[in-house]
Amino acid sequence: MKNQRLQRVLVTSASSLLAVFVALCICAVILLITGKDPIQAYSTLFGAAGDIKVLQGTLNRATPLMISAAAVAIGFKMNLFNIGVEGQMRVALLATAVAGAAVDLPAPLHILFCLVVAMATGAIWAAFAGWLKVKRGVNEVISTIMLNFVALSLVAWAFDSFFTADSAPGVLLVKTKELPPSAWFPDIVDRRLNGMFFIAVLVLVLFYVLVWKTKFGFQLRASGANAGAARVTGVNPKRMVMISMLMSGALAGLVGMRALLGDVHAYQNNLAEQQGFNGIAVALLGRNHPLGIFISALLFGYLGEASGRLQLEDIPKEITTIMTGIIVLAVVIINEAVKRWDDKRIQHKAALALATRVVAQ
Amino acid sequence: MKFLQTFSVARRTIFLSLGFMMVLSVVRLITNANDITSSGTISSTLRVATPILLAGLAGLWAERVGIVNIGIEGMMIIGTWFGGYGAWKWGSWAGIALAIFAGSLVGLLHALATVRFNVNHVVSGIAINILAAGATEYLSIIFFKGQKGGGESQSPTGKGGYGEFDMPFLTGGRVGSWRSPDILGWIERKHDLPLLPDLAGFARGLLSDVYVPTLLAIALVPLTGYILWRTRFGLRLRSSGESPQAGESLGVPINRLRYQAMAVSGGLAGFAGAYLSCVFTSTYRQGQTGGQGYIGLATTIFGNWNPFGVLRGAILFGFPTALKFRDEKNVPALLLVVAIVLVVVAIISFTRQKQILAMGLLFGSALSATTYFLVDEVPQEFVAATPYIVTILVLVGAQQQLRPPAHAGAAYRAGENH
Numbered sequence: 001m002k003n004q005r006l007q008r009v010l011v012t013s014a015s016s017l018l019a020v021f022v023a024l025c026i027c028a029v030i031l032l033i034t035g036k037d038p039i040q041a042y043s044t045l046f047g048a049a050g051d052i053k054v055l056q057g058t059l060n061r062a063t064p065l066m067i068s069a070a071a072v073a074i075g076f077k078m079n080l081f082n083i084g085v086e087g088q089m090r091v092a093l094l095a096t097a098v099a100g101a102a103v104d105l106p107a108p109l110h111i112l113f114c115l116v117v118a119m120a121t122g123a124i125w126a127a128f129a130g131w132l133k134v135k136r137g138v139n140e141v142i143s144t145i146m147l148n149f150v151a152l153s154l155v156a157w158a159f160d161s162f163f164t165a166d167s168a169p170g171v172l173l174v175k176t177k178e179l180p181p182s183a184w185f186p187d188i189v190d191r192r193l194n195g196m197f198f199i200a201v202l203v204l205v206l207f208y209v210l211v212w213k214t215k216f217g218f219q220l221r222a223s224g225a226n227a228g229a230a231r232v233t234g235v236n237p238k239r240m241v242m243i244s245m246l247m248s249g250a251l252a253g254l255v256g257m258r259a260l261l262g263d264v265h266a267y268q269n270n271l272a273e274q275q276g277f278n279g280i281a282v283a284l285l286g287r288n289h290p291l292g293i294f295i296s297a298l299l300f301g302y303l304g305e306a307s308g309r310l311q312l313e314d315i316p317k318e319i320t321t322i323m324t325g326i327i328v329l330a331v332v333i334i335n336e337a338v339k340r341w342d343d344k345r346i347q348h349k350a351a352l353a354l355a356t357r358v359v360a361q
Numbered sequence: 362m363k364f365l366q367t368f369s370v371a372r373r374t375i376f377l378s379l380g381f382m383m384v385l386s387v388v389r390l391i392t393n394a395n396d397i398t399s400s401g402t403i404s405s406t407l408r409v410a411t412p413i414l415l416a417g418l419a420g421l422w423a424e425r426v427g428i429v430n431i432g433i434e435g436m437m438i439i440g441t442w443f444g445g446y447g448a449w450k451w452g453s454w455a456g457i458a459l460a461i462f463a464g465s466l467v468g469l470l471h472a473l474a475t476v477r478f479n480v481n482h483v484v485s486g487i488a489i490n491i492l493a494a495g496a497t498e499y500l501s502i503i504f505f506k507g508q509k510g511g512g513e514s515q516s517p518t519g520k521g522g523y524g525e526f527d528m529p530f531l532t533g534g535r536v537g538s539w540r541s542p543d544i545l546g547w548i549e550r551k552h553d554l555p556l557l558p559d560l561a562g563f564a565r566g567l568l569s570d571v572y573v574p575t576l577l578a579i580a581l582v583p584l585t586g587y588i589l590w591r592t593r594f595g596l597r598l599r600s601s602g603e604s605p606q607a608g609e610s611l612g613v614p615i616n617r618l619r620y621q622a623m624a625v626s627g628g629l630a631g632f633a634g635a636y637l638s639c640v641f642t643s644t645y646r647q648g649q650t651g652g653q654g655y656i657g658l659a660t661t662i663f664g665n666w667n668p669f670g671v672l673r674g675a676i677l678f679g680f681p682t683a684l685k686f687r688d689e690k691n692v693p694a695l696l697l698v699v700a701i702v703l704v705v706v707a708i709i710s711f712t713r714q715k716q717i718l719a720m721g722l723l724f725g726s727a728l729s730a731t732t733y734f735l736v737d738e739v740p741q742e743f744v745a746a747t748p749y750i751v752t753i754l755v756l757v758g759a760q761q762q763l764r765p766p767a768h769a770g771a772a773y774r775a776g777e778n779h
Binding site for chain 2: 081138141154160316321337
């Protein structure tokens with residue numbers, strides 16, 4: 001039993017590693033075709049790992065990725081696609097920026113207040129999609145995509161019309177009223193690594209406990225593995241959809257908090273942009289497991305942080321975006337292939353065992 | 362039977378648009394917003410709607426064969442880039458051809474992942490969107506940076522040459538070198554009459570200053586209807602979207618059809634992208650698609666997976682944007698249009714014993730009308746969000762009427778279900 005489990009873990013991590021390796025190879029070919037030197041590119045890219053500043057930046061960039069990947073993964077666990085993390089995050093960002101600036105509280109409470117507001121608004125926005133699925137049978141992929149764009153427009157409109165603060169003359173960047181310092185999330189390393197990193201790790205730990213150590217988590221995984229069987233044993237699928245959507249939305253609300261509470265301290269356009277979407281890639285590479293998510297978030301964070309160095313060597317840093325796309329595609333293809341191979345292997349083993357028994361008789 | 366249904370949809374489209382024209386005409390007379398039915402607005406609607414229509418058809422071809430295509434946006438992005446590149450090197454038509462080719466390659470990639478490797482359709486689509494965004498940014502730096510007029514995020518100006526079309530005698534098109542009279546234009550300027558100038562404006566908008574690629578895109582609507590509902594190929598293709606196991610048991614080559622349909626889908630999305638970068642404008646710009654691939658996806662749903670429905674959706678979704686382009690002041694008149702349309706729908710649902718729905722619609726109508734009298738302008742963000750909100754409302758309210766292909770998005774492997 002123990003041995004089998006170890007085997008599965010090894011196979012899983014090997015296939016994820018293989019996906020990354022395949023992506024590196026394909027990107028090397030792309031670099032070669034476009035007249036860049038892949039060896040130089042990769043030695044620059046991975047040579048940056050020796051720099052402590054790059055590593056701090058990696059953790060900082062990994063922070064929102066871990067949270068958004070957890071938000072996506074909690075849905076994935078029951079085959080529920082929350083593509084709307086980006087929109088939920090955006091709604092939560094503006095709501096928190098406005099609410100946080102409006103109240104006056106002592107430091108730890110103020111931060112807590114902000115986090116709660118963010119989680120609540122994210123959950124409310126996600127609840128729309130949950131409600132649509134539960135009550136009207138609307139596919140959550142479609143509804144969350146649509147709600148993303150509605151959120152984008154709604155937030156842009158509300159921000160432009162009501163919440164822009166008067167900026168100093170000569171400053172072109174429009175922001176909301178700045179949060180008071182009591183709501184600032186403290187940095188671990190000044191301007192390089194924000195304390196939200198610990199919150200992200202905490203989220204992953206809680207994610208693990210919730211999904212693998214509680215009754216709810218069992219029901220969640222059961223619904224994902226075999227919805228019919230789960231329903232028969234008394235799991236209410238609608239309730240599960242609603243709860244996991246709300247949780248996913250609450251986490252989505254937290255995604256932008258490193259940028260808001262830890263960095264800019266006010267809402268502005270493009271704040272934390274794409275971080276909700278990128279979580280999908282991280283969750284896929286991490287196979288929806290907290291540890292996998294942690295490692296993949298570090299990888300993507302590192303690629304983002306170190307890609308700047310490529311510019312100096314006259315290699316477009318966008319190669320890392322291509323890499324991300326290929327990794328996602330490669331990881332799902334390889335997983336599927338490995339699963340088939342594994343199925344075949346087990347079938348073969350079972351057939352062999354049966355055959356020997358028949359022969360023995 | 363299916364074929365008859367497509368045609369009844371075509372007829373319904375005509376009736377609906379006539380009814381809609383009457384509403385617009387009434388609103389025009391009330392509000393004096395003459396631009397809402399002017400030929401300029403109609404032709405600009407066509408221009409705005411073309412990429413949405415093409416993206417919608419891309420979604421239709423994919424879903425009809427049973428594959429959900431979230432990657433339309435990515436395929437469009439690829440299309441904008443290759444369109445921009447082709448237009449810069451050789452001209453617009455070359456750009457469109459190149460984009461269609463590149464788009465269908467990406468479509469085939471999606472098919473490879475979903476058919477050959479059985480990857481979840483949504484996941485593969487997301488990967489394609491990421492990949493397309495990264496690839497075009499990378500390619501721009503390699504090919505466009507440092508060129509005259511080009512840069513890291515945009516292509517040099519294209520050569521153009523896509524051609525425009527004016528109908529002779531009705532809209533003042535040229536016959537040889539002689540400029541024929543503009544009869545519809547003359548009627549259109551008689552603003553005091555009801556309906557007549559609106560119809561003239563509508564017809565003139567459809568027949569004057571039309572980009573040839575737009576004509577091509579519109580021609581693809583009946584062509585798609587014909588191929589999918591009247592040919593053996595189409596029947597088989599749809600069987601793959603409805604019940605691949607049944608098709609397979611009759612010897613239909615499901616997997617091959619899926620590759621073919623995805624190549625078409627990708628090509629259409631590539632065309633949609635190229636339209637943006639070498640017809641609608643003359644340069645590729647990063648982020649040019651701005652989510653229109655997703656509007657296309659919405660249009661597929663709104664159009665009930667039917668080509669004429671997709672056309673209707675594309676025009677409906679393009680109209681507010683076109684109106685905004687013409688003159689911001691006209692947009693509030695749309696609120697009145699919405700109010701009247703909602704009252705009509707409320708009456709219909711009342712006769713169908715759906716009192717609660719009718720009351721809701723009346724409430725919405727009153728809300729819309731009140732807003733019209735209270736505001737002077739509609740924020741552009743609301744115009745931008747309209748297609749998405751409408752699609753959600755359609756999914757909420759008209760779920761029963763929607764008939765998606767039964768097997769779209771479901772996992773399928775050949776030879777597994779015997």
